[in-house]
Amino acid sequence: xxxxxxxxxxxxxxxxxxxxxxxxxxxxxxxxxxxxxxxxxxxxxxxxxxxxxxxxxxxxxxxxxxxxxxxxxxxxxxxxxxxxxxxxxxxxxxxxxxxxxxxxxxxxxxxxxxxxxxxxxxxxxxxxxxxxxxxxxxxxxxxxxxxxxxxxxxxxxxxxxxxxxxxxxxxxxxxxxxxxxxxxxxxxxxxxxxxxxxxxxxxxxxxxxxxxxxxxxxxxxxxxxxxxxxxxxxxxxxxxxxxxxxxxxxxxxxxxxxxxxxxxxxxxxxxxxxxxxxxxxxxxxxxxxxxxxxxxxxxxxxxxxxxxxxxxxxxxxxxxxxxxxxxxxxxxxxxxxxxxxxxxxxxxxxxxxxxxxxxxxxxxxxxxxxxxxxxxxxxxxxxxxxxxxxxxxxxxxxxxxxxxxxxx
Amino acid sequence: xxxxxxxxxxxxxxxxxxxxxxxxxxxxxxxxxxxxxxxxxxxxxxxxxxxxxxxxxxxxxxxxxxxxxxxxxxxxxxxxxxxxxxxxxxxxxxxxxxxxxxxxxxxxxxxxxxxxxxxxxxxxxxxxxxxxxxxxxxxxxxxxxxxxxxxxxxxxxxxxxxxxxxxxxxxx
Numbered sequence: 001x002x003x004x005x006x007x008x009x010x011x012x013x014x015x016x017x018x019x020x021x022x023x024x025x026x027x028x029x030x031x032x033x034x035x036x037x038x039x040x041x042x043x044x045x046x047x048x049x050x051x052x053x054x055x056x057x058x059x060x061x062x063x064x065x066x067x068x069x070x071x072x073x074x075x076x077x078x079x080x081x082x083x084x085x086x087x088x089x090x091x092x093x094x095x096x097x098x099x100x101x102x103x104x105x106x107x108x109x110x111x112x113x114x115x116x117x118x119x120x121x122x123x124x125x126x127x128x129x130x131x132x133x134x135x136x137x138x139x140x141x142x143x144x145x146x147x148x149x150x151x152x153x154x155x156x157x158x159x160x161x162x163x164x165x166x167x168x169x170x171x172x173x174x175x176x177x178x179x180x181x182x183x184x185x186x187x188x189x190x191x192x193x194x195x196x197x198x199x200x201x202x203x204x205x206x207x208x209x210x211x212x213x214x215x216x217x218x219x220x221x222x223x224x225x226x227x228x229x230x231x232x233x234x235x236x237x238x239x240x241x242x243x244x245x246x247x248x249x250x251x252x253x254x255x256x257x258x259x260x261x262x263x264x265x266x267x268x269x270x271x272x273x274x275x276x277x278x279x280x281x282x283x284x285x286x287x288x289x290x291x292x293x294x295x296x297x298x299x300x301x302x303x304x305x306x307x308x309x310x311x312x313x314x315x316x317x318x319x320x321x322x323x324x325x326x327x328x329x330x331x332x333x334x335x336x337x338x339x340x341x342x343x344x345x346x347x348x349x350x351x352x353x354x355x356x357x358x359x360x361x362x363x364x365x366x367x368x369x370x371x372x373x374x375x376x377x378x379x380x381x382x383x384x385x386x387x388x389x390x391x392x393x394x395x396x397x398x399x400x401x402x403x404x405x406x407x408x
Numbered sequence: 409x410x411x412x413x414x415x416x417x418x419x420x421x422x423x424x425x426x427x428x429x430x431x432x433x434x435x436x437x438x439x440x441x442x443x444x445x446x447x448x449x450x451x452x453x454x455x456x457x458x459x460x461x462x463x464x465x466x467x468x469x470x471x472x473x474x475x476x477x478x479x480x481x482x483x484x485x486x487x488x489x490x491x492x493x494x495x496x497x498x499x500x501x502x503x504x505x506x507x508x509x510x511x512x513x514x515x516x517x518x519x520x521x522x523x524x525x526x527x528x529x530x531x532x533x534x535x536x537x538x539x540x541x542x543x544x545x546x547x548x549x550x551x552x553x554x555x556x557x558x559x560x561x562x563x564x565x566x567x568x569x570x571x572x573x574x575x576x577x578x579x580x
Contacts, residue, residue: 058548059548059550066534067559232522245495251498339440340443342491342502355489368473368489378522378523378525
């Protein structure tokens with residue numbers, strides 16, 4: 001380019017003279033944007049910095065779980081459920097086990113229920129830790145995240161002690177657990193429930209009444225209770241909008257009726273309320289774990305279900321019946337009742353449902369997962385319309401959309 | 409555990425009321441564990457859901473889930489399952505409808521529940537059920553240029569042309 005250009009050349013460089021007025025900017029947010037915490041794509045139409053329209057595209061990590069489940073024996077499906085909401089996989093595992101137990105009408109010992117409650121509440125805490133600390137990160141406060149993640153790491157150590165795995169836990173079996181909790185597990189849980197409340201308080205102290213955080217999150221991505229119900233919201237996102245629907249209270253499973261806990265609710269349904277509801281739920285979870293530990297009943301750690309629960313190795317080698325059952329279970333030859341069941345648990349994000357049709361075969365005839373993320377994420381465009389672009393980011397992280405659960 | 413607080417008396421009343429309002433709508437009525445399951449005629453599904461939604465006492469105002477079904481041995485092989493929840497009363501109900509592949513067109517539920525939008529797109533994607541009046545009926549989880557509806561039973565899970573996998577070794 002010459003240093004000087006003629007006025008004619010300058011005229012040519014002006015791109016389009018066009019009419020005066022607005023022009024929207026279309027922005028592709030994702031699928032691998034670091035701020036979306038997962039594989040989500042949003043095609044966003046912007047007027048300056050204000051969102052006019054958002055269109056989510058999902059399915060980037062679709063793994064056909066419902067089809068896969070049609071070719072797997074019941075006990076192998078637990079590993080599929082791990083990979084849905086991988087932030088709280090024990091809840092998914094136990095949800096699946098209880099669904100099968102409902103199908104076979106199994107009687108579960110109280111001790112198993114209480115152990116399950118402890119694990120599920122630990123998982124709920126680990127789920128909420130991710131969500132809340134990430135809201136902090138997205139508003140620019142990294143400290144709380146690192147601080148909370150030390151405790152989350154500790155939770156993974158507890159899982160590891162119970163089942164040997166950290167992320168995709170495959171915890172428990174149909175009928176109970178594969179082994180009783182060791183003393184080390186009890187000691188670690190004890191340590192967690194004594195240490196965590198202080199950490200939570202300190203984390204809350206960083207954000208809850210922080211002027212910058214409040215300005216940033218209050219009135220950001222709000223939804224009314226009516227719209228939330230119409231969109232099929234469940235879990236903390238629905239409770240933040242002011243509806244006290246919690247599966248644990250409305251349809252108690254795993255002896256949740258034995259425990260005394262509150263359902264925290266919000267009023268505005270905005271990012272701040274979702275944050276606060278999760279904060280309070282973590283406190284309630286700690287209280288549930290304490291109650292379960294103090295009232296832990298004695299008894300077996302699994303139900304007496306020889307046709308569905310793998311026998312001890314010792315027995316397999318020494319007794320004929322145990323050997324037969326062992327083979328029958330592993331080869332998937334145990335009879336299943338014909339029928340259809342729907343069972344749901346309160347997952348980290350809401351009502352996690354399993355709709356199972358059994359034709360009596362070794363694998364389900366049809367299995368449908370009610371994934372809370374899939375259902376409430378469709379409200380995202382409505383929630384961010386008219387907000388700033390940066391609000392869309394924290395709205396999404398406060399909804400706690402987990403890609404694995406969204407796409408199944 | 410029981411998910412449903414609906415007792416026998418209320419069940420009978422719902423069935424009777426649907427009978428009086430929609431005469432022949434109910435094809436089959438059954439109890440599946442704790443769920444009242446009604447199989448309805450295709451054209452009556454949306455009116456019945458609307459009636460349950462508007463009912464002053466029952467108030468089924470929450471769409472829990474919805475999914476497609478496929479029974480290749482039946483004459484009306486494709487189906488849909490809707491599950492409604494009345495949060496005030498803690499009643500749950502399951503509605504089903506069946507139709508042939510050629511007539512796989514059902515009225516949309518998006519006019520009543522916004523949540524039905526993606527659920528119907530999922531049912532379209534995996535079973536090829538078309539929803540009349542749906543605002544944006546596209547595939548949702550699979551790629552746009554896929555030509556099959558993969559959850560139908562005629563599509564096997566694994567590539568059947570592969571010779572290196574011998575299923576008989578695994579008891580399948």
